[in-house]
Amino acid sequence: MAFEHRDEHIDDGMLLLQANIDDMNPEYCSYVSDLLFAEGANDVYWVPIIMKKGRPGVMLNVLVDEAASGRMEDIIFRETTTLGLRYLRASVHRLGREFYEVETAWGTIHVKAGFHQGKLVQFAPEFKECEQAAKTHGVPLKQVYDEVRRKFLEERVNEG
Amino acid sequence: MAFEHRDEHIDDGMLLLQANIDDMNPEYCSYVSDLLFAEGANDVYWVPIIMKKGRPGVMLNVLVDEAASGRMEDIIFRETTTLGLRYLRASVHRLGREFYEVETAWGTIHVKAGFHQGKLVQFAPEFKECEQAAKTHGVPLKQVYDEVRRKFLEERVNEG
Amino acid sequence: MAFEHRDEHIDDGMLLLQANIDDMNPEYCSYVSDLLFAEGANDVYWVPIIMKKGRPGVMLNVLVDEAASGRMEDIIFRETTTLGLRYLRASVHRLGREFYEVETAWGTIHVKAGFHQGKLVQFAPEFKECEQAAKTHGVPLKQVYDEVRRKFLEERVNEG
Amino acid sequence: MAFEHRDEHIDDGMLLLQANIDDMNPEYCSYVSDLLFAEGANDVYWVPIIMKKGRPGVMLNVLVDEAASGRMEDIIFRETTTLGLRYLRASVHRLGREFYEVETAWGTIHVKAGFHQGKLVQFAPEFKECEQAAKTHGVPLKQVYDEVRRKFLEERVNEG
Amino acid sequence: MAFEHRDEHIDDGMLLLQANIDDMNPEYCSYVSDLLFAEGANDVYWVPIIMKKGRPGVMLNVLVDEAASGRMEDIIFRETTTLGLRYLRASVHRLGREFYEVETAWGTIHVKAGFHQGKLVQFAPEFKECEQAAKTHGVPLKQVYDEVRRKFLEERVNEG
Amino acid sequence: MAFEHRDEHIDDGMLLLQANIDDMNPEYCSYVSDLLFAEGANDVYWVPIIMKKGRPGVMLNVLVDEAASGRMEDIIFRETTTLGLRYLRASVHRLGREFYEVETAWGTIHVKAGFHQGKLVQFAPEFKECEQAAKTHGVPLKQVYDEVRRKFLEERVNEG
Numbered sequence: 009m010a011f012e013h014r015d016e017h018i019d020d021g022m023l024l025l026q027a028n029i030d031d032m033n034p035e036y037c038s039y040v041s042d043l044l045f046a047e048g049a050n051d052v053y054w055v056p057i058i059m060k061k062g063r064p065g066v067m068l069n070v071l072v073d074e075a076a077s078g079r080m081e082d083i084i085f086r087e088t089t090t091l092g093l094r095y096l097r098a099s100v101h102r103l104g105r106e107f108y109e110v111e112t113a114w115g116t117i118h119v120k121a122g123f124h125q126g127k128l129v130q131f132a133p134e135f136k137e138c139e140q141a142a143k144t145h146g147v148p149l150k151q152v153y154d155e156v157r158r159k160f161l162e163e164r165v166n167e168g
Numbered sequence: 169m170a171f172e173h174r175d176e177h178i179d180d181g182m183l184l185l186q187a188n189i190d191d192m193n194p195e196y197c198s199y200v201s202d203l204l205f206a207e208g209a210n211d212v213y214w215v216p217i218i219m220k221k222g223r224p225g226v227m228l229n230v231l232v233d234e235a236a237s238g239r240m241e242d243i244i245f246r247e248t249t250t251l252g253l254r255y256l257r258a259s260v261h262r263l264g265r266e267f268y269e270v271e272t273a274w275g276t277i278h279v280k281a282g283f284h285q286g287k288l289v290q291f292a293p294e295f296k297e298c299e300q301a302a303k304t305h306g307v308p309l310k311q312v313y314d315e316v317r318r319k320f321l322e323e324r325v326n327e328g
Numbered sequence: 329m330a331f332e333h334r335d336e337h338i339d340d341g342m343l344l345l346q347a348n349i350d351d352m353n354p355e356y357c358s359y360v361s362d363l364l365f366a367e368g369a370n371d372v373y374w375v376p377i378i379m380k381k382g383r384p385g386v387m388l389n390v391l392v393d394e395a396a397s398g399r400m401e402d403i404i405f406r407e408t409t410t411l412g413l414r415y416l417r418a419s420v421h422r423l424g425r426e427f428y429e430v431e432t433a434w435g436t437i438h439v440k441a442g443f444h445q446g447k448l449v450q451f452a453p454e455f456k457e458c459e460q461a462a463k464t465h466g467v468p469l470k471q472v473y474d475e476v477r478r479k480f481l482e483e484r485v486n487e488g
Numbered sequence: 489m490a491f492e493h494r495d496e497h498i499d500d501g502m503l504l505l506q507a508n509i510d511d512m513n514p515e516y517c518s519y520v521s522d523l524l525f526a527e528g529a530n531d532v533y534w535v536p537i538i539m540k541k542g543r544p545g546v547m548l549n550v551l552v553d554e555a556a557s558g559r560m561e562d563i564i565f566r567e568t569t570t571l572g573l574r575y576l577r578a579s580v581h582r583l584g585r586e587f588y589e590v591e592t593a594w595g596t597i598h599v600k601a602g603f604h605q606g607k608l609v610q611f612a613p614e615f616k617e618c619e620q621a622a623k624t625h626g627v628p629l630k631q632v633y634d635e636v637r638r639k640f641l642e643e644r645v646n647e648g
Numbered sequence: 649m650a651f652e653h654r655d656e657h658i659d660d661g662m663l664l665l666q667a668n669i670d671d672m673n674p675e676y677c678s679y680v681s682d683l684l685f686a687e688g689a690n691d692v693y694w695v696p697i698i699m700k701k702g703r704p705g706v707m708l709n710v711l712v713d714e715a716a717s718g719r720m721e722d723i724i725f726r727e728t729t730t731l732g733l734r735y736l737r738a739s740v741h742r743l744g745r746e747f748y749e750v751e752t753a754w755g756t757i758h759v760k761a762g763f764h765q766g767k768l769v770q771f772a773p774e775f776k777e778c779e780q781a782a783k784t785h786g787v788p789l790k791q792v793y794d795e796v797r798r799k800f801l802e803e804r805v806n807e808g
Numbered sequence: 809m810a811f812e813h814r815d816e817h818i819d820d821g822m823l824l825l826q827a828n829i830d831d832m833n834p835e836y837c838s839y840v841s842d843l844l845f846a847e848g849a850n851d852v853y854w855v856p857i858i859m860k861k862g863r864p865g866v867m868l869n870v871l872v873d874e875a876a877s878g879r880m881e882d883i884i885f886r887e888t889t890t891l892g893l894r895y896l897r898a899s900v901h902r903l904g905r906e907f908y909e910v911e912t913a914w915g916t917i918h919v920k921a922g923f924h925q926g927k928l929v930q931f932a933p934e935f936k937e938c939e940q941a942a943k944t945h946g947v948p949l950k951q952v953y954d955e956v957r958r959k960f961l962e963e964r965v966n967e968g
Contacts, residue, residue: 014277021252028693030834032470034863037456038222039469045220053188054218056376056856057709058694060685061501062678063834064866065856069217071254075377078184081741085764086468089772092742094662094711101241123708124245129628132191132249135355141653142359148406148609149359150352158638166883182734192630194350195615198702199622199629204853205700213668213705214384214698216376216536222862224374224386230695231734243376246628260719262732284725289948293669294731295515302519308566309519310512315424318958336566342894348533351612358862365860373828373865374858376890377549378534382518382702385533389857401581405604407613412836414502414551421881444885449788452831452889468769474542478798511932514670514703533703536696537869538854542838543674544694545853549702561901567922569932572820572902574871577842646810672950679942679949685884696856726948744923775835788886789839791831 009113016104016123021074022050027058027093030065037066040087047083048076071098091160103130110159114141115158130158176264178282181211181234187244187253188217197226200247207243220250228312230263231258257293263290271321277316291320336424341394347404348377350385357386360407367403368396391418391432397425422479423450430479434461439474451480460461496584496603501554504529507564507573508537517546521568527563528556530580551578583610590639594621597602597636611640656744657761662690663752668697669726669777670705677706680727687723688716690740692737711738743770750799754781757796816904816923821874822850827884828857829895830865837866840887847883850900862938871898903930910959914941917956931960 015026041052051071060064068088077095084093102125109116112135117137121131133156140151201212211231219225228248232240237255244253264283269276270293278295282290293316302309359371371391379385392400397415404413424443428452429436437457442450442455453476462469521532531551539545549570552560557575564573584603589596590613597617602610613636622629681692691711699705708728712720715751717735724733744763749756752771757777773796782789821859831919851871868888872880877895884893904923909916910933917937922930933956942949 016706023708024254024256029690029777033447033473033593033831033833034859034865035468035831035862037218038861039459040190050222051188053227055215055227055628055695056218056864058538058677058706059834060681060692061838062538063837065834065866067693067695074520082764083903085743085762085769086471089470091745091762091772092740094664094738094740096256098254098256098746099230100254101254103245105251105691106505108771119253120252122245125746126241126304130249130251132251139359149356149729150409153353154637154641156642157634161634163640179911183734184734190354193353194379194385196629197383197698198381201700211668212700212702214896215707216384216698217353218858218862218864219616220965221358222858223357224858225354226384247630247632248553248770257738258734258736260732260734263725265731273696280731282731283726284722289725290729290731292731296669299519309516310567310569313513314957318961319454321958322962341609344894348531351615363861363935365668371828372860373867375535375855375867376858378517378536378698378702380521380532382698384698386858387533387535402604405583405609409610411600411602411610411612412580414504414578414580416576416578416896418894418896419570420892420894422920423885425891440490440795440891442885443892444882447887448889450889452891453830472796474801477794478801481794482802508851510936511673511675513673514699514705517703535855536704538837538856540841541678543821544696545674546704547853547855556666562924565903565929571920571922571930571932572900574898574900576824576898579730583808600867614874627880629967637882673953676949679939723853725831729950778838789836790887790889 012107014096014105016101016125019073019100019102022098023044024081024098025072025077025078025084026095026096027054027068027071027088027090029068029090030057030059031064031089032089034066040068040083043083043087044060044080047079048072049080049132055154059072059139071100110156112141112152112155112159114145114147117141119156120141131157132168134139171291172265172267174265176285177262178280179233179260182260183232183237183251183255184258185230185232185237185244185255187228187248187250188219188221188225189228189248189250190219192249194226198248200228202245203243204240206228207239209240211316230262241243248328258284268320270316272301272312272315272319274305274307274312278322279300279316279320293317332427334425336445337422339393339420339422342418342420343394343397343399344391344401344416344418345390345392345404345413346416347388347408347410348379349408350379350383350386352409354386356407359464360388361402363403363407364390366402367399368392369400391420395416428480430476432461432472432475432479434465434467434472437461439476439480451477453477492585494585496605497582499553499580499582502562502578502580503554503557503575503620504578505550505552505557505560505564505573505575507548507568507570508545509537509568509570510539510543512569514546516567522545523563523567528552528557528567529560547613550592551580588640590636592621592632592635594625594627594632597621597632598620599636601641613637639642652745652747654745656689656765657738657742659713659742662738662740663712663714663717663735664705664738665712665717665720665724665733667730668699669708669728669730670699672729673707676727680708680723683723683727684720685721686761687719688712689785695786698763711740728796736771738807743757748800752781752792752795754785754787754792757781757792759761759796775795812907813882814905816908816925817904819900819950820964821933823872823874823877824898825870825872825877825880825893825895826888826933827888828859828865828889829868829890830859830863832889834866836887838867840868840883843883843887844870847879849880851941855884865913866908908960911954912941912952912955912959914945914947914952917952918962919956933957
């Protein structure tokens with residue numbers, strides 16, 4: 009049974025914010041990521057880079073809707089050590105998305121499925137739910153993950 | 169003797185497709201690259217990145233003519249686990265290009281030369297041919313490579 | 329005021345366990361790290377590497393006392409996809425350690441100090457406490473961190 | 489049905505050879521890896537590192553039985569640009585290993601399984617066979633891979 | 649006392665030049681960076697990437713004003729081995745900037761401060777001056793750096 | 809003409825010191841490397857790693873003779889932020905080494921050659937001299953480098 013449907017679409021008007029940082033305590037990184045996600049970032053990731061004088065730095069990347077970029081910039085300037093940031097215009101193509109429920113010996117786990125031109129091309133068990141089931145039931149995480157995938161596929165095979 | 173000439177030029181209307189992937193078996197990467205190159209990608213490369221919750225992910229990058237981007241997206245959605253991808257507009261400046269033949273003790277090897285504003289700025293032995301010569305004749309690859317470069321330079325010195 | 333004293337010392341009999349992984353969903357990494365730390369690992373870290381056929385893999389590293397290495401191996405085999413692991417013998421030189429308390433406008437924060445041959449060479453505010461203070465009081469994390477360092481240094485200057 | 493059995497065991501007397509390289513054409517890397525594997529390396533991998541003057545170099549790593557290390561050194565000195573290499577002693581813990589056959593709509597695919605203390609902890613479809621099936625039958629590689637895993641698990645569930 | 653004031657502003661019309669390089673001696677990298685900075689690059693950095701056939705390459709990135717991009721391209725084509733480069737349009741948001749002087753036991757050190765919407769959000773001791781002071785006076789670099797930060801903060805606390 | 813001869817040999821009794829650092833300003837890295845080299849390190853390099861909570865850290869590596877390791881540890885503890893370090897025993901195999909002189913249009917440049925079992929396997933122009941020649945004469949660095957290699961090879965071909 010699928011629910012939480014979203015159509016495949018393209019978001020124009022996205023920005024990719026980037027800041028190269030070579031003088032910040034790397035302990036701050038996850039804290040900064042969490043704040044950016046909480047304020048509406050679509051994605052946050054860090055790229056190891058080599059900067060001026062061969063310094064091992066990191067490049068912060070934030071993908072965000074143009075309308076929310078001001079909030080992102082405030083966080084980046086307040087919480088990192090950068091003196092500037094750049095932004096590149098981007099468009100994002102998002103697959104259609106539906107959620108399914110799969111019953112397992114360790115409870116119900118959701119599966120997120122992705123559709124391209126009406127055809128299912130992706131399916132992924134919800135990681136947090138698998139993690140929780142693994143902890144609660146003392147089974148390997150990969151066993152939970154594999155079992156959810158197996159049952160999801162089995163149901164689709166049976167449905168024909 | 170040069171052949172296969174191509175003029176220096178700029179391609180506007182290129183796209184850089186990017187997909188951040190943190191839930192895919194990395195074994196798939198070279199297979200995906202090969203498919204993308206086969207379908208017309210100008211370049212494909214992977215960047216190690218750090219994603220949500222500190223996961224070591226990879227960012228797939230595909231540089232492609234806008235006209236071919238649909239085919240690339242189909243492959244990316246079908247063969248990787250991503251639920252979306254972004255694209256950035258790019259222009260590509262390509263050097264003028266000519267191919268030369270160099271005679272060596274291990275056979276003829278081609279050299280690809282690059283021209284900027286009419287001046288030779290790059291030359292590179294064709295890697296596959298050097299590799300093949302090294303295997304066939306049981307000599308170190310770097311010796312083949314160095315010899316091709318030496319003879320190419322020698323001919324140019326002699327030509328004045 | 330210092331407490332929780334530990335002398336500088338060298339631990340021989342440590343092992344560095346390493347497993348190269350190129351076929352695992354990277355989502356599992358933080359879960360695996362947490363389990364290993366919980367079972368007694370001294371350190372856990374991941375190194376981006378390039379494996380067979382140019383695959384972007386990760387190398388899991390676990391630093392652990394030889395006595396606890398069996399528990400680590402059980403977790404690695406149960407929770408990752410590796411078919412083997414290697415171990416290297418290592419000695420670990422640990423600084424003398426003391427904890428101090430620093431009073432700030434946002435509450436008491438601990439500072440961990442490191443001593444080499446009786447001399448203070450390191451001091452670091454407890455990250456989790458700074459993070460908590462930043463969240464609770466709505467101030468930038470780096471401001472909390474800097475202020476704790478400033479006050480720690482100031483007290484030492486005043487003590488002469 | 490399982491075959492090609494190998495018991496779980498520990499190989500002492502392994503060496504990890506390492507060479508830091510900052511002046512070599514990176515095109516050579518895969519060629520060097522292939523030669524080392526062909527001559528008996530147990531594993532070969534490359535680590536991106538930052539060397540003297542901030543140069544982006546690579547560290548070549550070769551895991552090999554001590555008896556074969558001379559052959560590896562010959563290849564490394566002949567085919568790379570390094571002026572030296574170091575070796576660290578290592579022990580390798582290898583899981584018990586068995587191969588299974590799984591029937592799919594695209595033919596028989598082998599699965600390599602790993603056993604720790606007699607218990608199955610790993611199973612992985614043979615990558616090359618999945619790749620070949622995907623190419624031959626024009627299906628996504630991940631679909632082949634997933635189906636092999638599903639059927640392997642299904643058989644084990646049914647066997648109870 | 650602050651001087652060398654610059655207002656916060658956004659530079660549109662910047663370009664990010666990128667060239668993927670897998671056949672160049674990495675020794676050249678710092679030389680190339682220095683030339684690019686000397687000719688007006690706003691930033692130069694290198695990203696470790698995985699290219700065709702799994703080769704460990706580097707991506708050169710140069711952030712530059714569009715007006716100066718021709719000079720950058722000349723250097724890149726003349727000094728690296730690339731046969732092409734791409735450029736992406738970017739805007740750069742630069743903080744307001746002021747320089748302060750801090751007196752220490754090892755002489756005067758400047759601090760660069762960054763302002764976002766009129767509010768001080770960054771301050772960083774001038775690295776070269778700290779480095780010089782550390783060398784001249786035989787003190788740890790981090791001690792110089794920390795002391796400059798401490799005194800800068802202390803003055804601001806006292807100023808209220 | 810060769811001079812500064814050194815025989816091929818193996819140094820046992822080397823140590824590889826390693827410190828994982830996730831709370832240090834990366835600006836310090838090159839300063840720390842320089843100090844370690846100045847005090848006798850055989851090699852110093854940094855590896856980008858992913859640490860606790862997914863922080864992008866760096867692993868400092870110092871290869872050093874056991875007799876000099878105390879001096880290295882003093883520098884590491886004094887100049888970085890680490891609270892400990894580990895060391896692994898290593899042996900280093902160093903090629904025989906000789907220096908040659910090559911005459912070019914830009915002056916004499918030295919070439920360092922490496923010998924394995926009496927056979928020349930490596931040769932590399934002295935980087936600093938090439939760099940200086942390139943700057944002084946306004947020619948591309950790669951042209952100087954290539955020309956030195958070409959002339960070195962030419963002389964060897966002529967010598968038979």
